[in-house]
Amino acid sequence: MKIHRIQAIFLRQLFLYKRSIPRLMGVLYWPVLDLVLWGFITVYLNQYRGALPAFISFFLGALILWDLLFRAQQGISISFLEDIWSRNLLNVFVSPISVSEYVISLMFVSLIKIILTASVSIFLAWLFYSFNIFIIGVSLLPLVLNLLLLGWAIGIFTTALILRFGSQAEVLAWGVAFLFQPVSAVFYPVSVLPYPIQVIAMWVPSSHVFEGMRTVVSGGGFPVKELLWAFSLNLVYLLFATLFFFKMFKAVRVKGLLGKIGE
């Protein structure tokens, strides 16, 4: 593992965003739009609240956290697609970079994008709705970390599919994370789901994160059990995604597809 190679891929993405307004918009535009739209809907619905005193906190907290997961996934998949779109993938993979170094560098890219997105979203939520996500307290850190891990796992898995099936699988970069949304219980508790889906939700790390967030916001304290579940599941997801990526990388080398991706 060589730091200079990880830095190289990271720097390539940084240069890319430095002078590309559309790419920067991609990082900031949708989260801001989501926040503005759903924030005002939340404010409106809040007028009719009954037994749900922390409605704004539940909803806006969930919205910001969900966006972190989505951006973490995109940080990996879209960065990979950038190399396909610019017909640069061969140049990268004929250099001595290892698959692990490449994936780790994309994780760093994803981290920077998340910091950017989160900073803007958190600021706007505070400015428009007086919502301070830091009311979640110290629990926020492990909750965010878990979403980051799941975002990376989904990103690596999606990238592996794009690697294997080429640009026709590009759409997965935008869609796969949303498959997790209904079972993640982002905006509602797991208990409202039909029982069979509750069982599925139990095996999805993000459902534990959002349940944990609601526990904290309701004053239930540090969600140890939920975080343990989320961490354990994330380790399994990340391990599976990484092994899957290595398997797909080998498969495309056997099938001679690496030189054809993007054609």
Add this chain to the structure above:
Amino acid sequence: MEKIVEVKNLKKAFNSFMAVDGVSFEIGKGEILGLLGPNGAGKTTIIHILLGLTIPTSGEIRVFDMDLSKKRREILNYLNFSSSYVSMPLSLTVRENLRIFAMLYGIKNSKDKIDQLLKDFEITDLGDKLVRKLSSGQVTRVCLAKALLNEPKLLLLDEPTASLDPDIADKTRRLLKRFRDERGLTILYTSHNMKEMEEMSDRIVFLDKGKVIATGTPEDVVKKFKKENLEEVFIRVARGEV
């Protein structure tokens, strides 16, 4: 002569299609070997196998006396590649791109090296331009500069002059020969320009349908097929007349 590449009985099958069928050849240090053949002959597949991008079905490949299947990443430190079919990130300047590749190869004093290569390829004035603003010929020269950044011992070039005008193509060939003479650079070269192949190649490996059908100096190959020049040989082979 020191062997840089040894390929023995290389085979690559894509399902039932044999893209490479029992190919063997060697390249000595400082030699320029031309891989020649019609479309679908297996040239690009062989280059991708030598780069470790494609895993062969069977056969043995040694590069710098190392087994490619076991030491791929070590070998890639001393090898580089350019093709008219690859590009570079378009939203980055030429210098930014070359700096990134210099980092990927762990090159120290990369600024001096980049300056020198830009000068060698007569593209110093393009250094601060975005790649998207360059012509395809200029991008090809930037890619060639990238391929020489790590001072490779072996350079694999897949139709490197395809998008260059005759003047720049000639200058590029001269430059590559200069690197060969000065540094002992070994080059594996493919092109559909037969005059270029005759001019560049010390030896030629002529492929058809994944098999070697002739090997030797360009003169040897022309003689073997009893033709006037390589272009005639190529046309006859492509039309299945030999």
